Amino acid sequence: METAMPISTAEEQMPLSPWQLFWRRLKQRRIAMAGGAILIVLYLVALLAGFVAPYNYDRQDRSRFFHPPIWPRISSFHLVVPRYEQLPGSFNYRATPNDTKPVRFFVHGGKYKLFGLIPATVHLFGTGSENYPVYLLGTDQFGRDVFSRLLYGSQISLSIGVIGILLSFTFGMIIGGISGYFSGWTDTIIMRLCELIMSIPALYLIISLRATFPPGMSSSQVYAMIIIILSFIGWASMARVIRGMTLSLREQQFVLAARSLGQTHLKVIVRHILPNTFSYVIVAATLSVPYYILGEVVLSFLGVGIQEPNASWGNMLTAAQNTEYLRNYPWLLAPGAAIFITVLAFNFLGDGLRDAADTKSL
């Protein structure tokens, strides 16, 4: 029998759109794809934090402060956790022999709200018993589960990066676009303002801006405040780059063509000039998210950000300031590892996006 000739459809012959070409080049970059996959997992887990975390972020286990991590092990085809007992007079714990309880999935536990809306009690895993806890990353000085707090904290730390970028980049693009498009004294004023903001060391700016907000705000107010502060610092550098790109783009003939159709200045900027900067902006945004995450960490670490008992990666690290804690209870550094992984994943993805967006590369 003859083998059938491959029939190329019209669809295959169609030239690829810029996005398809971009995607094809991105797929060839394994490290970037790995970074992207890690980020997808992290964000999914953050979204479902209440479900994945076995305990609530503020649940205290008063009989188990500074408990080391408890990992389930396999015993007669079951995942089991042993029962630990505190040795008197110290934060040392010992497993009681032959006293275990199986770890079950989709177990009922403490109340939480899925997506902050739907009340639920089902957790991904747990033992269902207070005496047999599963502390994957141990507990902190208040007997709270570090793993659960890490997940709740990721909701804040990961979302601050994305929302902050959205805010500051939108603002920076529009301001930069206006600055470059109109040039002249508009440009001079805006650019000097940007330079002013950029010339002040970020940390001092963060702390002095924090001082302009009243103390004793609710946690959601603090959350909004952190985003505003970080965006206020971040838009200037974006505006400068976009302004430079706009200066060259506005001389392009399609800008004149759009104006000759009677398009308004603002729409020419937003609809015609800024979309031409997207390939740069997407890369820059990905590479800048870590700075926002670290900004929140710095604020919370200094005790002026997210307040206890709410969890964020920054305020969890506050507990790890003490060298004695660090030596004896190294699991308190877990949020540091989480930050490390997230920042690295964003950088790998950003690098890959930049290479894929560069049409001159192969």
Place this chain on the structure above:
Amino acid sequence: MNLLEIKNLKMDFGSGADALRAVDGVSLSIGAGETVCLVGESGCGKTVTALSIARLVPAPPASYVGGEILLNGRDVLKMSNGELRDIRGGVVSYVFQDPGASLNPVFRVGNQIKESLKLHKPEKATNAEVIRLLKLVGIPARESRIKNYPFEMSGGMQQRVMIAMALASEPKLLVADEPTTALDVTIQAQILELLHNLKQRLGMAILLITHNLGIVGDMADRVAVMYAGQIVELAPAKELLRRPLHPYTKALMNAVPKLAGGANRLSAIPGNVPRIGNFPPGCRFAPRCPIAKSECSEKIPELVEVEAGRWVRCPYWKS
């Protein structure tokens, strides 16, 4: 009343002592349905004059120091921004030199034509209307073409899209600024043919800017020849081509290579167009003019009607 009446237009780049006069006393009228060609070397002010019709030259640096541009009887130079946006595309549309650069590279062409419709004919901003326009400008496979990005099209196709965009709002005047310079010769002929047909079907006027005298004979009713910011000759196209009067026009015609002439060297006009702001005193063409006399660099000649409909800026046109 003429559709367009430019009267003694004077435009500077810059201001004060540094001002450079780019357009110096240009007067030109275009009637409804008429085709006028604006001819001249690079840098003589053709494009700036044409862009001024919809006040598209960015100001600053440009500033209009005199004259008026009457479009449908109303002075463009006195219009508010809102009125200007209405006439841009609404009364006068533009087609530019390089179609590849005139289309936004990141949008599909169908959406770009639709944008033009949204601005002036919002009720007609549909795919069906876009397809009708593409049919009008002779693009095949329109249903799939509207999803193309500009880079997926050839130069001729891109220019057809530009023309479709310009026609979307049914303008009274189409300004085509060297619409075929970036295209190869066979495509040039197709695009000019298209413009010619569209003009007859839609009854719009065309202001065609070119430095190609070959185009003039095919397209134009009247021709204005510009040199160094001034019109030096204005005449019906056929008569100008048969019997040019101004020495500059004669020199331009001589520079067109002739098939019958054999393998002689191409004749060129000696020297260069004077730099803007550095115009010679008196007649601006005098330093390059074969018949220049000593008075030529003293007195500035006027544009005079020497025969019916024929205007020349040279007192020695007879010689």
